[in-house]
Amino acid sequence: MWEHIIGHTEQKKFLQNYLQAKERPHALLFSGAAGLGKRTLALEFAKALLCFQHNGTDGCEACRLMNLQDGNLSHPDFVLVQHEWDDKKDRLRDTIIIDQIRELTAKTALAPVMSPTRVCIVEDADTMVPAAANAFLKLLEEPPAGWVIILLAANVNRLLPTIMSRVVQLRFQAIEPQLVEQALQARQIEPAKAAVLARISEGSIGLALNLAAAKGQLDVFECRKQAAAFLEALPLAMPMNYLAGRSWLDKKLQREQALLLVQLWQLL
Ligand SMILES: [Zn+2]
Incomplete structure (x- = not known):
């Protein structure tokens, strides 16, 4: 599984076991430098979690709605939080702002559409502004049922210690x-x-x-x-x-x- 993703054998094994486990942490943190493949693996993992057979390769309806090739991720039970366009400054923001976390929190209160497991990936989680980080902490303190939250971060020192204590960290190392x-x-x-x-x-x-x-x-x-x-x-x-x-x-x-x-x- 995920053979096309180079390296990260231990992390892949952990995530494969996670797919089948009954008791599992609801929040994971993928940490490590940019460009190591954290995002690619997080998306594949999200696809497998949402897939009806939990493999992400069978081409079921859930799989089709997570089209990683063309980036069309329209599965209704999947949320991607990432840097957004700032109209005022006419450029991409380099932070995650509180409105984005509020929007995420609102979505977690809704019932699932297709999949009993729902997934959220927060890219560049270490760039949340303080208000966003505090709002996100509240979400982790009362984890919404059925959700798996995956944080991606290059610099874990920028994350709140209270967030760190509520996630299971997978460290990504440099590839040979x-x-x-x-x-x-x-x-x-x-x-x-x-x-x-x-x-x-x-x-x-x-x-x-x-x-x-x-x-x-x-x-x-x-x-x-x-x-x-x-x-x-x-x-x-x-x-x-x-x-x-x-x-x-x-x-x-x-x-x-x-x-x-x-x-x-x-x-x-
Ligand atoms: Zn599938």
Whole structure:
């Protein structure tokens, strides 16, 4: 089950047992860096929980309403809480606001439509504003019957200790570079590029894929060329003098670009 999700063997085993268990925690926390596959696994798990046969693969009506391929998640007993568009600022918010938690709480009071088990995934749960976190804590203190709540968070230190004490935490670790490399090659990324990306992506397939798609100055080979040239010139020039003279760095160095450069220096 979930063979297409690379790594995380222990977590997958835990979740498979959970599907069949009678006594089970109602709130789970998937913690770990971005891009490790927490969201992908949470969605597969949600699909299996909602499926009439609890496998998520039989193509039943519940499965069809959780179409993970095209992102059409219209199952009436599933709620996804994620960063929403801010009309005033004309950009995606980087926090979960209290209205979203209020809306979730209101939904938990309604009767199920299709499935006796209902599922909610809260993405970036560590970005709840304080009022949202307190409202969410109330929900956990009186867990709504039949609901399984899954929190996703990169930084558990930002979650309230009182929330932490009410969830079962599954820690997601970095994936082995060889596995990342295989996963990249399976997605038709050329072997030489896959090898470099696997070593600088800190065990995150998501990050590796983002880097693979980057163009121009964020292209990993272009960036590596610059990183190597910098290291070759180091004995001859002060680092800042060297960098100041590069046309490649004429424009202000972007944060992603700087991070990529540092990672490549470490690798080289
Ligand atoms: Zn099904």
